[in-house]
Amino acid sequence: MKKIIVTGGAGFIGSHTVVELTSAGYEPVIVDDLRNSEARMIDGLTAILGVRPRFHRIDCADEAAMRSVLNTEGDVHGVIHFAAYKAVGESVAEPAMYYRNNIGSLAVLLALMNERAIPHLVFSSSCTVYGQPTSLPVNEAAPDRNASSPYGYTKVVCEQLVRDQCAATPELKAVLLRYFNPIGAHPSARIGELPRGVPGNLVPFVTQTAAGLRGKLRVNGNDYATSDGTCVRDYIHVMDLARAHVVALGWMEQRTGSTCEVFNLGTGRGNTVMEVVNTFAEVNAVDVPYEIGPRRAGDVEAVYADTTKSREVLGWTCDHDLRDALRDAWNWQRSLGN
Ligand code: UD1
Numbered sequence: 338m339k340k341i342i343v344t345g346g347a348g349f350i351g352s353h354t355v356v357e358l359t360s361a362g363y364e365p366v367i368v369d370d371l372r373n374s375e376a377r378m379i380d381g382l383t384a385i386l387g388v389r390p391r392f393h394r395i396d397c398a399d400e401a402a403m404r405s406v407l408n409t410e411g412d413v414h415g416v417i418h419f420a421a422y423k424a425v426g427e428s429v430a431e432p433a434m435y436y437r438n439n440i441g442s443l444a445v446l447l448a449l450m451n452e453r454a455i456p457h458l459v460f461s462s463s464c465t466v467y468g469q470p471t472s473l474p475v476n477e478a479a480p481d482r483n484a485s486s487p488y489g490y491t492k493v494v495c496e497q498l499v500r501d502q503c504a505a506t507p508e509l510k511a512v513l514l515r516y517f518n519p520i521g522a523h524p525s526a527r528i529g530e531l532p533r534g535v536p537g538n539l540v541p542f543v544t545q546t547a548a549g550l551r552g553k554l555r556v557n558g559n560d561y562a563t564s565d566g567t568c569v570r571d572y573i574h575v576m577d578l579a580r581a582h583v584v585a586l587g588w589m590e591q592r593t594g595s596t597c598e599v600f601n602l603g604t605g606r607g608n609t610v611m612e613v614v615n616t617f618a619e620v621n622a623v624d625v626p627y628e629i630g631p632r633r634a635g636d637v638e639a640v641y642a643d644t645t646k647s648r649e650v651l652g653w654t655c656d657h658d659l660r661d662a663l664r665d666a667w668n669w670q671r672s673l674g675n
Contacts, residue, residue, distance in 0.1 A: 338364040340410055341586070344397040344446070345419030346390070347374040349530040350461065350519055352382055353579035354417060356528070359386055361583045366391040366410055368403070369420065374531060381527035398442035403449055415457030415589075417582055418446055421491070424537055425465075425635060428488035439491035440498065447502045450509065457589050458511040459582050460499050464571070464603070465489035466515060469637040473607070476643035477515070477599050485635045496599070503597035510589040510596040517571035517603030517642050519578050521662030522669035529669030530575075539613060540572070540663070544670035547623045554625060556610050558632035561639070567610035569639035571603035574657035574665070578602055584653045603642025604655045613659070620660045621667040 341358055345351040346367030352374075358365040367379070367390055383389045391410075395402040397420050407413060421439045422428065428435040443460070450458065467475050468483045484490050499511050520540040522529030535551075536542040545551045559566035581602050589596055608616075618625050647653050 338362065339414035340364045340366055340412065342366050342368055342406075342410070342413055342416045343419065344368045344416070344442070345421065346392075347371055347378040348419055350516070350575060350578060351417075351419040352378050352528045353523055353575045354419070354582045355382055355390055356385055356523060357576070357579040357583050359390075363414075363583070363586070364391070366393070368393045368395060368397050368406060370394055370396045373422075373533060378528055378531070384527045385523060385525055398438060398445050400445045400449070403445060407449060407453055413453070413455050415459070415586055416446060416450060416455060417459040418443060419461050421461065423488060425486045425488050426537055428486050428491075429635075432487035435487045435491050440494055443495050443498055447498070451502070451506055454508065456508060456510060457586060458499065458509065459585050460495065460511060460513050462496050462513045462515045462599070463489070463492045464515050464517045464601070464640055464642065466493050466496065467640060470640060473639060474605060474641050474643035475601070477601055477646055485637070500597050503595060507595040510592060512585040512589060513597070513599040514581065514585065515599060515601050516578060517573050517601070517640070519575045520572050521574040521576065521657065521665040523576065524665055524668075526665070526668040526672040529666070529672075539610060540666050543614060543617050543625055544666050546627075547617070547621065547625050547667065548670050552626065554614065554627040555630040556614070556627055557630055557636060559611075559629045560632070563609055563639055565609050565611045568636055569607040569609050569641060571605070571607055571641035572613065572659055572662060573602060573604050573655060574662040577655040577657050581647070581651070581653050584651050588651050598650070600647040600651060601642040601644060602647060603644060604658070605642055605644040607639060607641035608659055613663070616659055617663045617667070620664050623667070
């Protein structure tokens, strides 16, 4: 079986990708120090897979520890690098921590991949690299704009680092995946998103509000130039996103010659904050108390994906819609029993 190192494999997107890799016949090996996750995610994966996944509890930015993992694992077919900090507000307060961790971990991995001639890399990027696009839907050729946070800039820099490494190492094949807004959970509700403290992202805040853990959702501004005045995003089910990583690996395997391609991963549809809130309440038959607040600093008005390239080149499209994702997000919240 082809071994794939999954850094951040106990995290939200990483754990779902571990499930999809296993279904596709790969052998995922999780590398995660659980600093932003919990052991329950490994237990959840064990319940879904029927077997405990291979798991190394180390920091993937620790070169010596990573080298020892690679020595233990032997022949490695590829690396999917999820492990990173991702909270926009925190990145504004702690920029050095973000640059050091997000760029440092990638630099360590690329050096080790080079050393051992590991041929495939999938890197987690974000639509944050587009800033506010001048035309929508946004395609991969749109220029990088003001990413509006240190977190966003770490993605811009990491993308460039992967491109530079591919240029230097023609045997290395890489795919940069620009995620739009991942939401939802595995339909079994055994794995899902585990935000630390007060959720910064919309859907975890909505599920916690519906569960009574938060009093009210604050909608960040309703004076944008959108259909109902609230921001537009492209919300994609995490299972669709996870499957795209497996598709990307298969695509790289078929390529001859050097490869470094970037793909949008979104549904191609934009929804406003109020559409998400109302759809959530309707699909799950629960109340979501909310109030309208001021705009949030750094928010773009609207962004959603042009999915032409991922559809035509990778042959990948989404199977789930917003309703599926909001139902699964709620089932996961309820499974937490709080
Ligand atoms: C942000 C980042 C994105 C990152 C993602 C994961 C930017 C521009 N975007 O996405 O790159 O991958 O976080 O952490 O850097 N909202 C509310 N009330 C809330 C929470 C959110 O109204 O309590 C609104 C926001 O203002 C926004 C929408 O919901 O309009 C989505 O917000 P969020 O889930 O935080 O995602 P992004 O900001 O799009």
